Amino acid sequence: MTSQTSTEYEKYYVPPKSRLAIFTTIGLVLSVFGASHVLNDMTFGDPSVETNSWSIFLTGLFVFIATLFAWFKMTIKENMAGMNSAQLKKSYVLGMFWFIFSEVMFFAAFFGALFYVRNLSGPWLGGEGEAGRMNSLLWEGFQFSWPLITTPQDAVGGAGAQLMANNGTYLGAEKSMAFANAHAWWAWLPLWNTILLITSSFTVHIAHSGLLAGNKKKFNLWLAISVTLAVVFLYVQYLEYHEAYAEFGLMLSSGTYGSTFFMLTGFHGFHVFMGMTMLLVQLIRSLKSNHFTAEDHFGFEASSWYWHFVDVVWVMLFLFVYIL
Amino acid sequence: MGDHHHGPAKGLTRWITTTNHKDIGSMYLWFSFAMFILGGAFAMIIRAELFQPGLQLVEPGFFNQMTTMHGLVMVFGAIMPSFVGLANWMIPMMIGAPDMALPRMNNLSFWILPPSFIMLACTLFMDGGAPQAGWTFYAPLSTTYAPPSVTFFIFSVHLLGVSSIMGSINIIATVMNLRAPGMTYMKMPLFVWTWLITAFLLVAVMPVLAGAVTMMLMDVHFGTSFFSAAGGGDPVLFQHVFWFFGHPEVYIIILPAFGVVSQIIPTFSRKRLFGYDSMVYATASIAFLSFIVWAHHMFTVGMPVAGELFFMYATMLIAVPTGVKVFNWVTTMWRGSLTFETPMMFSIGFLILFTIGGFTGLMLAIAPVDFQYHDSYFVVAHFHYVMVAGAIFSMSAAIYYWLPKWCGRMYNEKMGQLHFWVSFVGFNLAFFPQHFVGLAGMPRRIPDYALQFTDFNMMSSIGAFIYGAAQILFLYNVIATIVSGKPTSEEKTWEGAEGLEWTVATPAPYHTFETPPPVK
Ligand code: HEM
Ligand SMILES: [Cu+2]
Numbered sequence: 152m153t154s155q156t157s158t159e160y161e162k163y164y165v166p167p168k169s170r171l172a173i174f175t176t177i178g179l180v181l182s183v184f185g186a187s188h189v190l191n192d193m194t195f196g197d198p199s200v201e202t203n204s205w206s207i208f209l210t211g212l213f214v215f216i217a218t219l220f221a222w223f224k225m226t227i228k229e230n231m232a233g234m235n236s237a238q239l240k241k242s243y244v245l246g247m248f249w250f251i252f253s254e255v256m257f258f259a260a261f262f263g264a265l266f267y268v269r270n271l272s273g274p275w276l277g278g279e280g281e282a283g284r285m286n287s288l289l290w291e292g293f294q295f296s297w298p299l300i301t302t303p304q305d306a307v308g309g310a311g312a313q314l315m316a317n318n319g320t321y322l323g324a325e326k327s328m329a330f331a332n333a334h335a336w337w338a339w340l341p342l343w344n345t346i347l348l349i350t351s352s353f354t355v356h357i358a359h360s361g362l363l364a365g366n367k368k369k370f371n372l373w374l375a376i377s378v379t380l381a382v383v384f385l386y387v388q389y390l391e392y393h394e395a396y397a398e399f400g401l402m403l404s405s406g407t408y409g410s411t412f413f414m415l416t417g418f419h420g421f422h423v424f425m426g427m428t429m430l431l432v433q434l435i436r437s438l439k440s441n442h443f444t445a446e447d448h449f450g451f452e453a454s455s456w457y458w459h460f461v462d463v464v465w466v467m468l469f470l471f472v473y474i475l
Numbered sequence: 476m477g478d479h480h481h482g483p484a485k486g487l488t489r490w491i492t493t494t495n496h497k498d499i500g501s502m503y504l505w506f507s508f509a510m511f512i513l514g515g516a517f518a519m520i521i522r523a524e525l526f527q528p529g530l531q532l533v534e535p536g537f538f539n540q541m542t543t544m545h546g547l548v549m550v551f552g553a554i555m556p557s558f559v560g561l562a563n564w565m566i567p568m569m570i571g572a573p574d575m576a577l578p579r580m581n582n583l584s585f586w587i588l589p590p591s592f593i594m595l596a597c598t599l600f601m602d603g604g605a606p607q608a609g610w611t612f613y614a615p616l617s618t619t620y621a622p623p624s625v626t627f628f629i630f631s632v633h634l635l636g637v638s639s640i641m642g643s644i645n646i647i648a649t650v651m652n653l654r655a656p657g658m659t660y661m662k663m664p665l666f667v668w669t670w671l672i673t674a675f676l677l678v679a680v681m682p683v684l685a686g687a688v689t690m691m692l693m694d695v696h697f698g699t700s701f702f703s704a705a706g707g708g709d710p711v712l713f714q715h716v717f718w719f720f721g722h723p724e725v726y727i728i729i730l731p732a733f734g735v736v737s738q739i740i741p742t743f744s745r746k747r748l749f750g751y752d753s754m755v756y757a758t759a760s761i762a763f764l765s766f767i768v769w770a771h772h773m774f775t776v777g778m779p780v781a782g783e784l785f786f787m788y789a790t791m792l793i794a795v796p797t798g799v800k801v802f803n804w805v806t807t808m809w810r811g812s813l814t815f816e817t818p819m820m821f822s823i824g825f826l827i828l829f830t831i832g833g834f835t836g837l838m839l840a841i842a843p844v845d846f847q848y849h850d851s852y853f854v855v856a857h858f859h860y861v862m863v864a865g866a867i868f869s870m871s872a873a874i875y876y877w878l879p880k881w882c883g884r885m886y887n888e889k890m891g892q893l894h895f896w897v898s899f900v901g902f903n904l905a906f907f908p909q910h911f912v913g914l915a916g917m918p919r920r921i922p923d924y925a926l927q928f929t930d931f932n933m934m935s936s937i938g939a940f941i942y943g944a945a946q947i948l949f950l951y952n953v954i955a956t957i958v959s960g961k962p963t964s965e966e967k968t969w970e971g972a973e974g975l976e977w978t979v980a981t982p983a984p985y986h987t988f989e990t991p992p993p994v995k
Contacts, residue, residue, distance in 0.1 A: 162573075162989065165573055165578055166494050166579055168484050168488070168489075168494060169579050172583035172586050173492070173582075179634065180634070183634060184594065187627045191623050191626050194696045238652060238653070242652050245648040245652055249647055250640075250644060252679070253644075256683055257683070260683045260685075260690075260719075264701055264712060268709065268712065271709075272711065272712060280779070282777060282779075289704070295707075304705040313705055315704060315705060318615065318703055319703065319705070321698070403697045403698055404698030404700070406700055408707070410699035410708070413699075414690075
C-alpha cells in the first residue's frame, strides 16, 4: 500500500499545554478527601466535635464541576473553530463508547451481587445443599425467600441473639417493592417509570431525526420533552423511595434486599440525573447559541447514547429487581 | 499552523500542563519508580522481620499493614503505571501517530495518581493505622474489622480506577484510530497489540473493582449487608467480585510485559518474531480466558464441586496459549545470531523465570492440591516469579532497550550486566526457597514462623536485600545514562531492531510524526 503524502492529510489537533487536568485533579482529590472525612465523622466520629469536612468536600466538588464546565466549553470552542479533523471526532466517538462500556461493567458488578445473594448464598444460608449445613448451627429457623423480608438476624431473634460476631443491625422491611396488588396496578410506580424512560428514549430518537433533517424546531421540542420526562422519572423515583422508607420500612440496612434494591436503583437514578443534565446542556446549547447542525452534533449524539444506555439499565432493573 | 511547533514549556509548568505523550510517559515512569522504591522499602521491613523466627522489629499489626501496603503500592503504583508510561512513550511512535488520541485527558490520567497514592500512604499515620487486610482486602477484615482509614483507602482505589480507565480509553482510541495509513492491525508491533488487549481488560474490570470497594464503603458506613451473613449477604461474595477483577488484573500486569519481550528477543536474535499471528491470537485467548478462571483463588472457601472442577479446568486451559508464547520466543532465538546485551539478558531471565512461575501456577490450578498450597509461601513464590521476574524484569529490559532512543545517550553495558546479574541472583535467592517453605507448610502474611523454616527464610531475606540493592544500581544506571552517557545519534540503536520508532532521530524529537510516516 502506498502511503498518503502529507499534503492530503488533515492534521490531527494536538492541544497545546493546558491547566485543565491539574484543576480537575485538585477538584477530584479535594472532594474525595473531604468525602472520606464526612463519612468517617458520621460513622466513627464524635458528633460534638465540629469539623470542616463538608466544606472541603463541597469546595472540591465546586472546583471539579467548574473545571469540567471550562473543559467542555474549550472543546466546543475548538470544534466551532474547525480545529477538529474527522479523525479527532472519531477519537471522541471511541472515547464515549468505551466510557459507556466501563459503566456497563460497573453495573454488572451490582447485578452480579444481586444474582449471587438471590440464587446462591441466600439459599445456602436458608439451609439448601451442602453449604446449607450451617443453617442449623448459626441461623436456626431462617428460611430463605426473595424478596428477603426476614433477615437471618431477625430469624434468630435479633443482633444480640446471634452466634456470629455481631456486626450491625439488619432489620428486615415489612414489605418489598415488588408488584403486589393486581387491582391497583396503576398505583405501582415502577411501571410508570418504565413507561416514562422507554418513551424518553423514543423522544430523544425523534429529536435526533429532526436534527438530521435540519429541522431545529423539531429537535428543540422533542429534546425538551425528553428532558421533562427525565425530570418526571426522577420525581417518581423520589416518591418510590419515600414510600419504601416511610411506609414499608425498607432501608439500606434491611438486609440484602434493601442493599441491592437501593444500590441498583440509586446508582441508576444518579445516572439518570447525569444523563438528564447532559441532555439539558445540549438543549440549552441549541436554544441559546444555536449549536448543532445536521452534520455536526457530537455533543448531542454522545448524550443520547448515554441516555439509551441508562434506559437499557432500567429495563434490566425492572426485570431483575422488580418483576422476577 | 504556528501552535503545532510548540516546544516544551519551562520549569515545573512544563510537567503540570503538558499534553505531550513523551513528557507524560516520562512522568509515569519516574512516578512508578518512586513507588517501586516505596513498595520496596515496605518489603525490606517485611523481610527484616522474617530474617529470624520470633518477633523482633515490628508489631504483628504493623506487619500486616506492611504486607498490605507493599502489595497495593507494587501492583497499582509500580507495575501498572510503569507500563502505562511505556505505552505513552512507545505506542504513538510505533504506529506513526502524532500523539495520544486524547492528550489533555492523558495528562489528567497521570496527575490523579500522585495525590491518590499520597492519600493511601497517609493511612499509615491515621488513627488505627493503615488497612491491614492484605492487597486482596477480603471482607470482613476490610469492613467490620477495618480501621477507619479504610475509607481513605476506598476512595484512593476509586481514583486509581478512574485514572486507569481514562488511560486505557486513550490507548484504545489511539490504537484504533491513529495508526498511520498502511499500519494494519496485523502489522502492528506486538507491544501495541498486547497493550490494546490490556486496555480492553482494564476498561472491563476496573469498574468491577470500583463496585467491590463501593460495596465495602456501603457496608462500613450505611449498614448494607453485601458481605454480612446476618443480613443475608456473604463475605465470599467479596472474594468473587474482587477476583473477577483480580485475575484479569494479573494479566493486565503481564500482557504488556509479553509485548516488551516480543519486541526485544527478535532484535537480539536478528530474526523476525516466530509466529506473529499465533502470538496475537494467544494474547487474545489469554485475555478471554482470564474472565472465566477467577475462582481458582477461592478453591478452599467451600465452593460446590462443579465450581471447583470448572475453574480448575478453565485455569489449566490458560497454560495452552501461554505455552504457545513461550514456544514462540524460544523458537525465535533458535538458530538466531544471538547477542546478549542487557535488554536481552533481562528478556532471557524473564523467559526462564516466568516459565517457572507459569508451572507453579499450573500446580496451584489443581484444586485438590491447592488445598495444601493455598495461602502458603508457595503462592508467594508463584506470584513473585510472574510479577517480579515477569513484569519487572521485562520493564528493566524495556528501559535499557529504549533509553538510548529517548535520551540520545547510551547506558554503560558493564553496569547494565551487573544490574542484571545481581538482580537475577538476588531474586532467585529470595524467592526460590519460598517454594520449599510453602510446601512444608509455612503460611503467608505472618510475622513469625516455626523454627524449621529459619534457614530458608534467612536465605530469602538476604536475597531480597540483594535484589533491593540491585535496584539502587538500576537507578544509578539510568541517571548516569541521562546525565553523562555516551551520546549517540544513530537512528537504530540496535542493528537488529525493526519498527517505526527506530526510523526517527535519536534522541526522539519532542513531536514525532506530525504527519503519518509511510508504512511498508
Ligand atoms: C499459567 C498461568 C497461571 C496460572 C495457571 C496461575 C494460577 C494461579 C492460582 C491457581 C493461584 C491461586 C493460588 C492460591 O491462592 O492458592 C494463583 C495466585 C496468584 N497468581 Fe497466578 N497463575 C498464572 C499466572 C500468573 C500471572 C501471569 C500472574 C501475574 C503477573 C499471576 C499472579 C498471581 C498472584 C498475584 C496470585 C496471588 C494472589 C493472592 O492471593 O494474593 N499468576 N495463580
Ligand atoms: Cu488468578
